[in-house]
Amino acid sequence: xxxxxxxxxxxxxxxxxxxxxxxxxxxxxxxxxxxxxxxxxxxxxxxxxxxxxxxxxxxxxxxxxxxxxxxxxxxxxxxxxxxxxxxxxxxxxxxxxxxxxxxxxxxxxxxxxxxxxxxxxxxxxxxxxxxxxxxxxxxxxxxxxxxxxxxxxxxxxxxxxxxxxxxxxxxxxxxxxxxxxxxxxxxxxxxxxxxxxxxxxxxxxxxxxxxxxxxxxxxxxxxxxxxxxxxxxxxxxxxxxxxxxxxxxxxxxxxxxxxxxxxxxxxxxxxxxxxxxxxxxxxxxxxxxxxxxxxxxxxxxxxxxxxxxxxxxxxxxxxxxxxxxxxxxxx
Amino acid sequence: xxxxxxxxxxxxxxxxxxxxxxxxxxxxxxxxxxxxxxxxxxxxxxxxxxxxxxxxxxxxxxxxxxxxxxxxxxxxxxxxxxxxxxxxxxxxxxxxxxxxxxxxxxxxxxxxxxxxxxxxxxxxxxxxxxxxxxxxxxxxxxxxxxxxxxxxxxxxxxxxxxxxxxxxxxxxxxxxxxxxxxxxxxxxxxxxxxxxxxxxxxxxxxxxxxxxxxxxxxxxxxxxxxxxxxxxxxxxxxxxxxxxxxxxxxxxxxxxxxxxxxxxxxxxxxxxxxxxxxxxxxxxxxxxxxxxxxxxxxxxxxxxxxxxxxxxxxxxxxxxxxxxxxxxxxx
Numbered sequence: 001x002x003x004x005x006x007x008x009x010x011x012x013x014x015x016x017x018x019x020x021x022x023x024x025x026x027x028x029x030x031x032x033x034x035x036x037x038x039x040x041x042x043x044x045x046x047x048x049x050x051x052x053x054x055x056x057x058x059x060x061x062x063x064x065x066x067x068x069x070x071x072x073x074x075x076x077x078x079x080x081x082x083x084x085x086x087x088x089x090x091x092x093x094x095x096x097x098x099x100x101x102x103x104x105x106x107x108x109x110x111x112x113x114x115x116x117x118x119x120x121x122x123x124x125x126x127x128x129x130x131x132x133x134x135x136x137x138x139x140x141x142x143x144x145x146x147x148x149x150x151x152x153x154x155x156x157x158x159x160x161x162x163x164x165x166x167x168x169x170x171x172x173x174x175x176x177x178x179x180x181x182x183x184x185x186x187x188x189x190x191x192x193x194x195x196x197x198x199x200x201x202x203x204x205x206x207x208x209x210x211x212x213x214x215x216x217x218x219x220x221x222x223x224x225x226x227x228x229x230x231x232x233x234x235x236x237x238x239x240x241x242x243x244x245x246x247x248x249x250x251x252x253x254x255x256x257x258x259x260x261x262x263x264x265x266x267x268x269x270x271x272x273x274x275x276x277x278x279x280x281x282x283x284x285x286x287x288x289x290x291x292x293x294x295x296x297x298x299x300x301x302x303x304x305x306x307x308x309x310x311x312x313x314x315x316x317x318x319x320x321x322x323x324x325x326x327x328x329x330x331x
Numbered sequence: 332x333x334x335x336x337x338x339x340x341x342x343x344x345x346x347x348x349x350x351x352x353x354x355x356x357x358x359x360x361x362x363x364x365x366x367x368x369x370x371x372x373x374x375x376x377x378x379x380x381x382x383x384x385x386x387x388x389x390x391x392x393x394x395x396x397x398x399x400x401x402x403x404x405x406x407x408x409x410x411x412x413x414x415x416x417x418x419x420x421x422x423x424x425x426x427x428x429x430x431x432x433x434x435x436x437x438x439x440x441x442x443x444x445x446x447x448x449x450x451x452x453x454x455x456x457x458x459x460x461x462x463x464x465x466x467x468x469x470x471x472x473x474x475x476x477x478x479x480x481x482x483x484x485x486x487x488x489x490x491x492x493x494x495x496x497x498x499x500x501x502x503x504x505x506x507x508x509x510x511x512x513x514x515x516x517x518x519x520x521x522x523x524x525x526x527x528x529x530x531x532x533x534x535x536x537x538x539x540x541x542x543x544x545x546x547x548x549x550x551x552x553x554x555x556x557x558x559x560x561x562x563x564x565x566x567x568x569x570x571x572x573x574x575x576x577x578x579x580x581x582x583x584x585x586x587x588x589x590x591x592x593x594x595x596x597x598x599x600x601x602x603x604x605x606x607x608x609x610x611x612x613x614x615x616x617x618x619x620x621x622x623x624x625x626x627x628x629x630x631x632x633x634x635x636x637x638x639x640x641x642x643x644x645x646x647x648x649x650x651x652x653x654x655x656x657x658x659x660x661x662x
Contacts, residue, residue: 039567040481047474047537048489054504054534055496061507117403124400137649138404144645146596148613149634152620153410156417156627161427168430176431204407265500268598272617288502289602302506309503316498320491 059309066302080299090303095279096287103283105195106202107263113203114259115252118210123240125211126218136215140208147205151272154201158186158273187273188280198281201269206262210255217251218244257319261312284308418442418632425627441628442636445619448629449636452615455525456595457640459611462529464590467536471586474537475544476575480557481567490545497538505603512604524609528601532594540586547582548575584651592641612637 069082080086090096121139125132142150159169162183167175171183186197221244229239267285274281277290284304291301417425421438477483478490508531516522552575560570598613605611607618616637620630 037481037483040477040486041483043481043567044474044477044483044486044489047470047493047541050470050534051493051496051537054508054531055499056492058504058507058511059499062503062505065506121400121403124396124403129397129400135400135404137646138407140649141642141645142407142410144592144641145638146598146613146641148596148598148617149638150410152616152630152634153414155620156631157410157413164428166427168427172427172430204410208407261498265502267502268613271602272598272620275621285500285502288505292506298506305500305502305505308500312498312500313495316495320494320498324487324491 062302063306065298066306068299068302070297070299079297080303086299086303087307090300090307095282096284096304098279099282099284099287101192102195102281103264105193106199106266106283107260109196109199110202110206110263111256111259113199114207114210115255117203117207118255119214121207121211122214122218126215136208136212139211142205143209145205147266147268148272150201150205151269154204154269155273158197158200160185160188188278195281195283198270198273201273202263202266205269206259210259213251213255214248217248221247253319257315261315264308264312264315414631414635417627418445418629418635420628422626422628438628441626441630441632444626444629445633445636448619449612449615449633452610452612453636455609456611456613459525459528459532460591460594460640463532463536463594464587466529466533467540467590468583468586470533470537471540471542472544472576472579472583473571474541475546475548475582476571478541478545479548480552480554480575490541493538493541495538496535497542501535501599505599509603524605525611527604528594528597528611531600531604532590532597536590536593539589543586543589544579544582547579547585551582552578581651584648588644588648588651592644595641 066086067083068080068086069078070080071078081089125135129135157169159167159171161167162171162185164175167183170186174180174182184197185194187194189197225243226239229243234242265285266283267289270278270281270283270286271289274286276286277294278286282290285308288301288304288308291297291304413431416431416433418441419437419439420434421436421440424435424438474493478486512522512527512531516527556574557570560574595611596613597611598617601611601614602617605614607614616633619633
């Protein structure tokens with residue numbers, strides 16, 4: 001969403017000339033005005049009801065679940081003490097901290113990778129090259145593939161087995177290319193930062209999207225500005241650095257928000273590459289599955305999900321507000 | 332491709348960045364004019380070749396750029412190569428050391444086996460994706476009309492609340508959602524599998540479809556036309572049917588494609604709400620790939636089969652797909 005809203009030129013002054021305003025000078029009667037907006041409200045009401053129930057009511061129920069006390073069926077041992085202590089308990093658990101750290105590594109690498117690739121590709125293409133349409137389509141096609149399908153291929157590409165006769169995927173390719181030293185265990189390697197490897201397929205899938213955003217941004221900048229800078233004696237690099245890139249910063253912000261919040265929600269890809277209960281590749285989103293189905297601990301799963309929602313909201317809500325403001329100002 | 336009524340001159344938009352696109356009429360629903368270029372030529376059919384615009388840099392720079400673009404294209408296509416090559420190998424032909432080689436002889440055994448496994452779920456996915464696309468699009472167009480042209484007090488707040496529904500991690504509603512849908516299923520036994528997913532995707536698709544239609548109507552439907560209808564005393568629904576709806580085709584294409592793709596590619600809801608016997612193709616693909624003795628030719632063929640519909644949509648209708656992306660890539 002926000003991509004379009006944040007960076008577009010001022011939307012048409014729909015407000016000022018909209019039906020509501022015109023009513024204002026046509027009549028001063030309250031009932032008349034209500035009669036004018038009521039049908040609109042009625043038309044939207046089925047959706048308000050559905051979104052209200054399926055988004056906001058279910059979120060509320062989830063939060064309520066996350067605050068419940070629970071005990072072991074057999075031993076009566078307290079599993080979740082209830083209230084806010086459910087949250088402190090999960091936040092203090094080493095498994096959850098491990099998942100959070102993994103998510104941090106994943107997100108940082110994923111963001112850096114997609115932004116770098118997307119920007120590089122858009123710079124390569126923005127001035128126009130022969131066959132640009134083909135290149136763009138190729139860079140973008142991974143976007144059309146589901147995370148599960150991509151995950152299946154990348155599970156093979158990132159197989160940890162090493163050495164001739166064992167290695168498949170990229171490790172085998174490195175052997176073939178006489179670069180056996182590059183072989184590694186990828187996401188299942190014994191390193192705290194091995195989760196960075198999990199970002200590779202994600203970067204593969206979404207770099208093209210960031211490229212498309214930046215490319216649209218470049219094409220929205222009028223050529224006169226470049227000409228003017230050139231006449232002033234600016235080098236090509238200076239033009240990018242001081243004229244073009246600054247104008248892309250709203251787009252960069254949109255891309256960061258969208259990619260960042262996708263990273264926090266990422267489940268399909270990790271599930272299909274690492275399997276359902278992998279500790280090595282665990283992030284909060286996959287841990288929730290484990291909590292719910294392997295440990296049958298709905299309260300902990302709900303706590304986890306609520307924290308995830310808060311994390312996403314912290315990123316997204318200010319952005320929505322900011323976008324709204326930009327739109328208002330441009331009215 | 333040329334069906335886009337609002338894009339009378341697609342080919343001109345290739346790469347000459349001097350055109351002041353910000354002053355162009357809206358070409359693609361769901362986003363603002365300034366980004367009116369990236370979409371054109373994204374469909375593979377529309378090559379996007381064009382003459383060299385303005386200063387292109389020295390020959391050295393051009394060659395380096397061309398080389399880089401090609402190298403990246405090859406890198407992006409690596410998983411595609413793996414899929415095609417492996418899917419066409421006979422089971423005996425699959426050895427780690429020849430993992431990257433072409434098949435010694437063509438075998439369609441893998442394709443046959445994958446088709447047997449994925450046929451029924453593929454059919455269910457078609458039903459799911461088409462139904463969810465239609466329902467969300469219809470609701471989205473009604474909502475978009477109101478939010479753009481028939482505001483009611485508080486409609487901005489409601490709209491922002493809708494938008495937030497687009498960003499939430501679905502984990503945050505999953506636990507109570509499962510329970511609620513099971514309750515319904517208790518009363519209505521046929522409410523299971525794909526039916527559940529249709530409901531869920533239709534509802535969670537409302538925000539993005541509303542956003543796309545709202546942005547589209549804000550620019551594509553002149554308020555004066557509605558004013559005229561008002562003076563005529565036309566009822567709101569009649570206004571919608573006779574004036575707004577006939578103009579809506581481009582936005583419908585975008586939302587239908589967007590919803591089709593995201594419902595088709597979804598795995599999270601499928602995993603939580605369906606089983607191997609009534610789930611969509613992503614579920615079945617994960618099952619196919621998750622066996623103990625992986626049969627890589629059928630797994631890779633399965634990935635291709637499961638991805639083909641969305642890839643086809645992307646290739647044939649790429650430009651609309653992109654404009655959907657632009658207005659909100661968030662699932």
